[in-house]
Amino acid sequence: MTYAMVARRVSGLLLSALLLLPLAVSAEDAEAENLPFSDLTMTEPERHVSATEECVAPEAVMRRNHMKFILHQRDDTMHRGIRTRRYSLEECVNCHAAKNEQGEYIPVNAENQFCSSCHTYAAVNIDCFQCHATKPVRASRLNGRSASAAHPSGGPGNAPHPFLVSEGNAQ
Amino acid sequence: MSDTSNRIDSARRAFLNKAGAAAGAAAIAPGVFLTTPAVARPADQPVSSEKRWGILVDTNKCASNCDACVTACKDENGWGSTEHHSSQEQQSQWIRKVEIRNRSTGFVATLPLMCQHCEHPPCVDVCPTGASFKRADGIVLVDKHICIGCRYCMMACPYKARSFIHEDLEDQLPWAPRGKGTVESCTLCVQRVDNDGTPACVEACSAENHNALVFGNLNDENSDISRELARAESIELRADLALNTGVRYRGI
Ligand code: SF4
Numbered sequence: 001m002t003y004a005m006v007a008r009r010v011s012g013l014l015l016s017a018l019l020l021l022p023l024a025v026s027a028e029d030a031e032a033e034n035l036p037f038s039d040l041t042m043t044e045p046e047r048h049v050s051a052t053e054e055c056v057a058p059e060a061v062m063r064r065n066h067m068k069f070i071l072h073q074r075d076d077t078m079h080r081g082i083r084t085r086r087y088s089l090e091e092c093v094n095c096h097a098a099k100n101e102q103g104e105y106i107p108v109n110a111e112n113q114f115c116s117s118c119h120t121y122a123a124v125n126i127d128c129f130q131c132h133a134t135k136p137v138r139a140s141r142l143n144g145r146s147a148s149a150a151h152p153s154g155g156p157g158n159a160p161h162p163f164l165v166s167e168g169n170a171q
Numbered sequence: 172m173s174d175t176s177n178r179i180d181s182a183r184r185a186f187l188n189k190a191g192a193a194a195g196a197a198a199i200a201p202g203v204f205l206t207t208p209a210v211a212r213p214a215d216q217p218v219s220s221e222k223r224w225g226i227l228v229d230t231n232k233c234a235s236n237c238d239a240c241v242t243a244c245k246d247e248n249g250w251g252s253t254e255h256h257s258s259q260e261q262q263s264q265w266i267r268k269v270e271i272r273n274r275s276t277g278f279v280a281t282l283p284l285m286c287q288h289c290e291h292p293p294c295v296d297v298c299p300t301g302a303s304f305k306r307a308d309g310i311v312l313v314d315k316h317i318c319i320g321c322r323y324c325m326m327a328c329p330y331k332a333r334s335f336i337h338e339d340l341e342d343q344l345p346w347a348p349r350g351k352g353t354v355e356s357c358t359l360c361v362q363r364v365d366n367d368g369t370p371a372c373v374e375a376c377s378a379e380n381h382n383a384l385v386f387g388n389l390n391d392e393n394s395d396i397s398r399e400l401a402r403a404e405s406i407e408l409r410a411d412l413a414l415n416t417g418v419r420y421r422g423i
């Protein structure tokens with residue numbers, strides 16, 4: 001559900017409330033005091049969606065199937081050591097995490113952020129982030145993606161992480 | 172000890188026979204082979220049992236005052252000082268330094284102890300959900316998506332190699348997911364190994380110039396670890412259990 005659809009639904013509710021109100025003398029007065037939902041404010045979710053880079057699949061496909069993609073990837077990586085990046089949860093986070101005013105990454109599961117905004121609306125719990133990183137930690141290894149943060153400690157063992165030196169594995 | 176190391180040898184021999192048959196044309200003189208350089212496994216290819224990863228720990232080289240391997244493991248995998256509410260006994264421990272003393276001679280040795288990546292892992296035998304499993308290349312892991320935190324595996328492991336996470340965690344590392352209610356242990360730095368890397372502990376030990384840890388493919392006769400194992404005596408801890416561990420020790 002897009003923000004526009006949510007906004008339409010909410011304004012529809014407001015409109016029907018208006019119509020049902022028998023004494024709708026002045027819309028402004030009523031809105032301020034009596035109307036149901038009159039204190040409801042919609043905030044634009046902080047979804048970080050790149051204007052220049054495509055997602056790994058069309059948006060409609062991702063909306064419907066992202067959970068299947070990452071579930072499949074999860075088993076492939078965990079049990080068979082397949083480490084393609086296209087449906088890697090880490091790459092989702094790398095791309096979709098937004099930054100705050102200080103330029104620090106906000107967790108993707110924080111209120112109103114990329115993952116949580118939809119999941120809260122749909123009332124579907126996300127279990128991923130009990131274990132998985134919620135912010136970018138190292139550069140993206142998905143071909144053609146802009147780099148994100150480096151490991152804060154400068155990389156494990158102070159040497160370049162093996163992931164950082166082997167580029168071009170994205171499928 | 173002897174029959175388990177025979178088992179490893181026979182598996183290696185079987186593999187090398189196959190490999191040798193394929194590479195037969197590359198023999199340039201009796202006993203001299205042109206070996207193809209190790210090619211990195213493409214990211215979309217699964218691991219296979221052609222490799223079996225292991226570590227040899229030489230306790231003669233392991234310095235008693237050094238815990239570089241433990242620190243490196245913490246840094247790489249993000250455990251240690253991440254649990255603020257658990258008692259010290261409850262906190263995770265993927266690898267630890269153990270001191271052993273010969274009571275009659277007084278000789279003291281130290282060694283790092285971690286998951287031994289058993290060929291016949293008791294943790295996998297007892298796991299009721301299938302969360303504990305052994306990869307084709309011998310690395311024993313916990314699939315935390317499946318683990319219910321029953322901790323049977325912790326009871327079954329003869330090496331006390333596993334830990335249970337008792338509290339909510341934050342700021343995990345992307346390559347080492349870990350969370351409350353699941354069991355974890357040394358992964359042999361699977362995220363590095365899958366990219367032709369070396370476990371963080373082994374790298375750190377070399378960086379300290381101790382070189383007490385040798386990592387490599389037990390199924391490859393020419394790997395550093397196989398040559399070392401062939402060159403001098405080594406043991407499995409609790410060899411009587413016949414688990415055929417991937418981690419071997421020397422000097423104790
Ligand atoms: S050392 Fe323990 S945790 Fe590791 S494979 Fe063996 S039984 Fe399992």
Ligand code: SF4
Binds near residue numbers: 325
């Ligand atoms: S704690 Fe998890 S991995 Fe260990 S036996 Fe229970 S389900 Fe299996």
